[in-house]
Amino acid sequence: MIRIDRVSVTFNPCTPDENRALRDVSLEVREGDFVTVIGSNGAGKTTLYNVIAGTYAPTAGRILVRDIDVTRTPEYKRARYIGRIFQNPLLGTAGKMSLEDNMVICHKKGYKGLGISLNHRLRESFRERLRELDMGLENRLSDNVDQLSGGQRQALTLLMAVLSKPDLLLLDEHTAALDPRNAEIVMGLTRSFADRYGLTVMMITHNMQHALEYGNRLLMMDSGEIVLDIGAEEKSRLTIDGVVQRFRDVKKRELSNDQMLLR
Numbered sequence: 246m247i248r249i250d251r252v253s254v255t256f257n258p259c260t261p262d263e264n265r266a267l268r269d270v271s272l273e274v275r276e277g278d279f280v281t282v283i284g285s286n287g288a289g290k291t292t293l294y295n296v297i298a299g300t301y302a303p304t305a306g307r308i309l310v311r312d313i314d315v316t317r318t319p320e321y322k323r324a325r326y327i328g329r330i331f332q333n334p335l336l337g338t339a340g341k342m343s344l345e346d347n348m349v350i351c352h353k354k355g356y357k358g359l360g361i362s363l364n365h366r367l368r369e370s371f372r373e374r375l376r377e378l379d380m381g382l383e384n385r386l387s388d389n390v391d392q393l394s395g396g397q398r399q400a401l402t403l404l405m406a407v408l409s410k411p412d413l414l415l416l417d418e419h420t421a422a423l424d425p426r427n428a429e430i431v432m433g434l435t436r437s438f439a440d441r442y443g444l445t446v447m448m449i450t451h452n453m454q455h456a457l458e459y460g461n462r463l464l465m466m467d468s469g470e471i472v473l474d475i476g477a478e479e480k481s482r483l484t485i486d487g488v489v490q491r492f493r494d495v496k497k498r499e500l501s502n503d504q505m506l507l508r
Contacts, residue, residue, distance in 0.1 A: 246276040246445055247297070247413055252306030254292055254469075266292040267303070268469040274413070279439050279446045279460030283453070283488075288466040290449045294415050297447075299323040310412060328411035330402050332418040337402030340391030344382060344401065345371065347390055351405040374404060378434065396427025400434055407438045414439075416448040435459070453485045465492060 254267040267289050274280060284290050295301045297308060299320035307316045315323060330337055338347050348371050368386065375383040378400045382393070390398060399419060406414055416435065420428035436459060439446050450456050456463060463480050465473035465488070472495045475483065483491075 246278075246311060247274045248272070248307075248309040248312075249293075249297070250307040250309065252296055252303045252308065254296060254301060255304045258304070266469050267296065270306070270469070270471055272464075272471060272474075274445060274447065276445055277443050278462055279444075280448070280462045280464055281456040281460045282447060282449045282464045282466065283451070283456045284466035289469040290466050291417060292469070293466070294329070294417055294447070294449070297413070298327055298329055298415060326412040327415065328406040328409055328413070329415040330399070330406060330417065330419040332421045334395040334399035334402065334422060337405070338390045338398055341389060343387050344375075344390055344393075345386040347401070348374075348405060348408065351409045374408070375401075377437075378404060379430075394427070396423050396430060399423060399427070399431050403431060403434055403438065407442060407444070412445065414444050414446045416446060416450075418449050418451065421451065432459070453488060457483055457485065457488070463488075465495075467492070467495070 249270055249272040252267055252270045253265065256262075256264040256266055270289075270293065282290050282293075292301065296303050299315070299318060299322070302317065307314055309315065310323075310326065339350070342350075345368065349367075352367070371386065372383040375386075378397075380397050380400060382397060382401065385393075390401065393401065399422075403419070419435075420431050423431060432455065435446075435448070438444060446460070448455075448459065450459075457480065461477040461480070463473070463475040463483075464471055465475075473491055475491075
């Protein structure tokens with residue numbers, strides 16, 4: 246469904262501040278995959294997302310979606326089929342617009358024409374979908390979104406992303422800024438929507454338990470590379486301690502290889 250072919254990203258090339266944020270990364274994500282992505286700060290996780298979404302152009306390599314090369318396709322065009330939810334719950338919605346109008350924007354059908362009031366059937370459809378959030382938002386369609394809590398806004402952002410029917414949904418630590426209760430609600434909705442609608446999802450998380458509990462595949466990144474790619478069967482047997490040990494084993498091999506190169 247999406248293929249990343251030997252992608253590299255270098256910031257400030259040929260300067261003392263050169264930073265190789267991604268190093269010859271190749272990855273294939275199949276339709277219906279739910280991939281959790283872990284790694285320390287600076288590992289390249291968000292840079293990988295930025296390249297997939299079109300925020301950055303890669304220094305080298307290609308991005309293909311459904312076998313179409315989108316490497317040079319701008320971000321605003323990719324947003325039609327790649328959804329993204331950020332850590333900050335304020336980024337996914339327009340606060341000064343009503344909840345109803347926010348949902349219209351992301352809905353592929355939307356209004357039938359300018360100046361025509363929202364179709365009654367569509368409004369009732371929105372109410373029905375908002376009931377799935379179990380937050381009482383179905384009765385607040387006319388309220389501006391900036392009146393909602395952070396947890397409500399992030400849940401709404403998730404629902405809006407589902408309504409837009411993306412080919413790929415990128416979740417960038419989307420519960421990290423929420424309190425534990427709202428984080429649990431949004432994670433439950435994430436699992437429910439992914440299963441119900443067969444979404445293809447990539448989820449960055451620093452929560453190791455979430456990384457193991459969610460999805461059918463686990464990626465670990467380090468120094469701009471994918472150092473572990475663990476499938477569903479092996480993932481189901483892993484523990485947090487097991488993941489940490491796998492990472493230590495990778496780092497030991499890297500250190501050993503570096504020492505051999507220096508000889």
